[in-house]
Amino acid sequence: MKTSVPQNFSRRARRLAIVVAGVATIAPIVGHGVAQADTQVRLPGQTVSKKLADGTTLTITRSRESARINPSLGGTPLHRNAWVSGRYDVTSSDKKARFGIGSGYIVGCQLTLGGKSTSQGNATPNMTEGTVTATAQTGGSVTIGPGQAATFFVNDREYQDPFGGRAHDQSIKFSGGEGAVSYTNATMMINGCAGYAQARSFAKVQIMTEHTTQVVWMYGKPFSLG
Template sequence: MSVVKKSAVRIASVAAAAAAAVGLFSTGAANADTFVPLPGAELHHTLPNGLGVTARIAHESALINPSMGSTPLHRNAWVSASAQVEVHGKHNGTKITPGYVVGCQVDISGGGANGGADVTSDYAGENVTGKLSTGGNLTLGPGQATSFLLLDIEKPDAYGNEGHQFATKFNGPNGSVTWTDSTIGLNGCGGYAQARAFVRVEVATDNGTSEFRVWGQPFSLG
């Protein structure tokens, strides 16, 4: 009789320990970061003067943490990629400006090479935030989208005051920008949220300056 009781107690203890372990694993899984490999993008663009330009987003990925603040209103992601541009001919300098569009309960898939008109501003527009070289800390409500730029290069302006550039420039046949674990922090979005990489390419030639964008695939922020 006593043996049966001892076995029952032992079995109950093992069961309780197993249940506790399952509970810990479940909690960890619910809060675990999710690695998302992304396909990147490639665009072959021909300028009005016939000059060919190839732009791509390569080695793209995101590491998603759906609730850093233990609330569905906060998401965090670490994004990595490389922007690569090749100019197939003579040019007077080409600028590469990488960034991300982030949206809360809004379609940011857009269409064509230039993406959606609702979230593609001209960097002088109201929806773009600069000076965010280490990433964006954004607050968005439902139906809102904004863009932020990854680069912030300090350079004195024409008057010697502090200035900032959000692009890198090259004069040879190719140039690139690589970023690793840049942060996207989103607050205030109670519904689904997405982000999408873009690279703006601006090519100067004897005929003027032309600009286009290549867009990565939208991905969920949780």
Template sequence: MNKIITRRVAAGVGLAGAAVMGVSALGTGAAAAGPVAGTTITKTLVDGTPVKIQLFDQSVNYQKSIVESFNLVREVWVSGKVRVTVGGKAEGGTIAAGYIVGCQVNVGVSSDNGAGAGVEATPSTSGSITTTPGAEANAGASLSLGPGQAGTVWLINTTDSDDDSVNDYTFTGSQGGVAYSQETFKVSNCGGYAEAKAKVKVTVDTGSVKGIVTLYGKPFSLG
């Protein structure tokens, strides 16, 4: 199991029976808050192993837009819970959770490609694909995006058994989960509208097959 290093470790409320990693950030009261609809997906791997991902109790707190060095900066705090259930011959899995963020693009429809680390490809209104190599950050940081660009903010920042930095959490057994509260990120250099949506990627290795199942949450506006 990965060695977990976080700023604070929260209890797995609402995730009874699951191996849970909790991520919590400190902050002051936000200007506005609202819930974000949950999402559930169930997939079956080619060897018949079922994988179920649930994203629930999700909410976003909005800070007022501020101007830093003449750049419009949007800051949000996100909270939510992820529960993963595996069956068959699976004995655990790995969870990577974060948010896809886009500037003047619709993140409601997106796809990954192999162009490089941290690349999120998002179709624009013209149908073309704009990718932003290296546009990723950990929670608490600022993501700089220009019009038509998209990037990823990762909620988990830990190290593995070799002390290498990773953005995922490994659990054992039939259930695992991640609970995060008031994790913050900023979007800068985006002069137009901005959107975000949760992304949860689960990797399961049964010995006979290695499968990846990805859940995308409902998109919401950053203003």
């Protein structure tokens, strides 16, 4: 749209008239709708050490954990989306030890996924309120209903098994007594939960020394998905 300004206006007045005309042109476009803002969640770091059966000390550090939550990309309360980030550093006092680090999230629908950040050996987190049905899923989405929980793995490595079939491994392997995994804005879609939903990060470290093999879990602080 061409804007004409009377010639008898002062130079300053003509500039103001053009600016106001430009604002009036774009205002109806902005007024079509306001997008719902994402929720940003900063989560605490943590370091824990676990002494294994043979005396080896395993140390796990979680850092840079955060989540960005969108209530509903699908426009219904049954859909939620989260973009999650985090890092795990693992060290062993036995420099000959080998271990695998698996990271992910437990997602619950109408469940309370425990409380504070914890570490446990050969255990699973406490989940209350309702009968829990736990499933393991990989990829970009999990589908759960009321009273259900699902395990979402961030890392999913596909490989060929000895029989030529497809197999999956959710851990990254390290040797030399130290290793780290990190992820940034990993997409997690939650479908099917009509009630409130929670998520909680975890790391699963399976360590193998000359004398023992053990699994150690680390759990982060639960956060709301809306």
